[in-house]
Amino acid sequence: MPRTEIKGRDLKGDPLHLLVEDGLILAVERSGDPGPCVLLPAMVDAHCHILPTGLDMAKPCLAECRSHADVLETVSAAAKLGEGWLHVTQYDQNRYAGQGHLDRWQLDSVSEGRPVLLRHANGHAGVANSAALEAAGITEHSLDPAGGEYVRGPDGKLTGVLLERANEAVTSSMPRPSLDQMVEAVARAQESMASLGIASATDMMTGRWDLEQEVAAYSKAASRPGSTRIRLYAQWSQVFGPRGIGAARFAELAQSLDEDRCKICGIKIFADGAIASATAAIHGEYLTRPSSGTLMYPRDRLQSMVVTAHDAGWPVAIHAIGDRAVDIVLDAFEATGEPGRHRLEHAMILSDAQIARIQADGCHVTMQPEFLLRFGEAYAAQLGPERSRRLKRVRSVLRAGIPLSLSSDRPIVPGDPWDGIEAATNRPVGFDPEENISLEEALGLYSAGGAQANGDRGGKFEPGTWADVLANPDGPGKGAPSQLWIGGVSVAGGSGAPRV
Ligand SMILES: [Zn+2]
Incomplete structure (x- = not known):
């Protein structure tokens, strides 16, 4: 050139x-x-979900709905247009004026007999209609999966509301996209990201369906010169689980890639859920239900998973939103003897003591300030105004000298970096303005910070x-x-x- x-x-x-x-x-x-x-x-978006972003761009979306009636109207219109599974995005009961969750019978009335799943905006919950539960093999006799719940009404019947692993039980029975559909979806997401100024993006859970096929799709889509660079963190179970491809094959796969365009960075694990669905593992309880959230794994199990990935040579990035989850994630990172190699994703609730501990460990933290713009009401409803004020302590983490990046978690949110920068520099009403950072700092965390998170040489002139x-x-x-x-x-x- x-x-x-x-x-x-x-x-x-x-x-x-x-x-x-x-x-x-x-x-x-x-x-x-x-x-x-x-x-x-x-811009570098160091934590998003690229293939899901591209697939979602072709699905009906409930982001503008403000009542059950709005949701049912959108689902009804979409159900009339095709056949087979209907997956609808951006459901959020917190937006429906105190009406709470929809149930499966309401959905049945507008589904035209198709299996329908509404995916929660936070990605950690959903509502299925009766046909979707049936297609997934879930009956009134089904027991809750570990780390999840099939929510039941006062009469003990399934309502169709699915939390965490129960939601995954339904999504995993949906047909998976073909390789060509994956390549097209990744390219669609890359184009949309490029239009927002994003030159490099990290898929933070590769291997939803099939790790090898997804890596092939990413590599192909990223081979186009000038397309957004792709970085990948593979889901732990897809590498090290009983049906995973194994550490040796994973290393081979990583070596086969043109790293400038598409690189495997490490392994992803979920430690807890999300605040809006009252499933992030917190110290204390939620206001909407007597629960302190859901830990995906007991402490010892998480530790052995992290050590397994670390010993195979991989950095581990762990989703930990609640402070109770952050505690056991730091225990696991410290058990590797090199906590500074690993990444803490979200870390929305942090005490001063936890910030000091992360600083001592040297872990990278990535935060998503745009969440404050999109989920502020839900946070206040779940945690009350005092606890929600202190969410996402960007300034405190930066002041402690902790390696930090800002990112979007798209498609959980629309993902324009300028919205994230706005939320980080001028936190919305209800969030402590003491945690604001400057424009220069925010720009740096969206570029050099993201590159550092991925072990890349970009993000700086x-x-x-x-x-x-x-x-x-x-x-x-x-x-x-x-x-x-x-x-x-x-x-x-x-x-x-x-x-x-
Ligand atoms: Zn994510």
């Missing part, structure tokens, strides 16, 4: 010229004319790093016209493409 130059200015208005060769920044010059555009390192660059003619901001380069390849122009 020939040498090119990207000319612009930095956030202070000083000249910033990037000399680019073979996809890398060769030199950074800070003299000459300041170009018309502000140049920023492109330095010789030898990827030429992943975002240009905004009017300065950075949500919806601003922009241009993106990934590896020096120009891939996305907004309205008013900048002159550089």
